[in-house]
Amino acid sequence: IPVKDAGADEYLIMATKNGTIKRTSVELFKSIRKVGMKAINLVEDDELIQVRVSTVEDSAILVTKKGLAIKFALSDIREIGRSGQGGRGIKLDKCDEVVSMNLDSEGKHLLVVSEYGFGKGSLASNYKVQNRWGKGVKTYKVTNKTGYVVSSKIVNQNDEVIVLSQSGGIIRLLVKDIPVKGRDTQGVIIKDVNKDDDKIVAVAKYVNDVE
Numbered sequence: 001i002p003v004k005d006a007g008a009d010e011y012l013i014m015a016t017k018n019g020t021i022k023r024t025s026v027e028l029f030k031s032i033r034k035v036g037m038k039a040i041n042l043v044e045d046d047e048l049i050q051v052r053v054s055t056v057e058d059s060a061i062l063v064t065k066k067g068l069a070i071k072f073a074l075s076d077i078r079e080i081g082r083s084g085q086g087g088r089g090i091k092l093d094k095c096d097e098v099v100s101m102n103l104d105s106e107g108k109h110l111l112v113v114s115e116y117g118f119g120k121g122s123l124a125s126n127y128k129v130q131n132r133w134g135k136g137v138k139t140y141k142v143t144n145k146t147g148y149v150v151s152s153k154i155v156n157q158n159d160e161v162i163v164l165s166q167s168g169g170i171i172r173l174l175v176k177d178i179p180v181k182g183r184d185t186q187g188v189i190i191k192d193v194n195k196d197d198d199k200i201v202a203v204a205k206y207v208n209d210v211e
Helices: none
Strands: 012-015 019-023 050-054 059-066 068-073 098-103 109-114 118-123 149-155 160-165 170-174 198-205
Touching: 012 059, 012 098, 019 118, 059 109, 059 149, 098 149, 109 160, 109 198, 149 198
Parallel strands: none
Antiparallel strands: 012 019, 012 050, 059 068, 059 098, 109 118, 109 149, 160 170, 160 198
């Protein structure tokens, strides 16, 4: 995470696959030893999946592999120290997990991509702020044809995304070429993959500052 001249009101916002969310002051990471230091206490079978730098004026959106999303204010997360575990962000169904955390301020659309190469955008304003530890709302229609949700990004229409597959395939797309649809839809194919031995594994966002 690139941090330069972080203010006292800035925090590392951390999310885990089991739905935990944590807010810790960036100032606690000013002097990191060569061997590193503890940033979050993870319980068994949990993993840190995303970290962002933000103030409490923003909101976070968690997206799960089964196509659910929840949006809540960062001010609703209690600040805790480095060794703390964090609090509950989203209530997960059986066999579901969080795949992405994004900040509402990062753009106007929530782009969702599935493991078999389907993708679509939806207006971030369609996701209302809720209390933490809810089940969220439907953000993607997961089917046997689409596979599970792999990643989500908050984007603007002039941004680009890079989509990578397990076999090493890569494609770069203009966000404006990906359709904006309702929350409970599957979208369109944005990258062809062979379902038998390949799938999408990662999505990277490239911010284009040119209007």
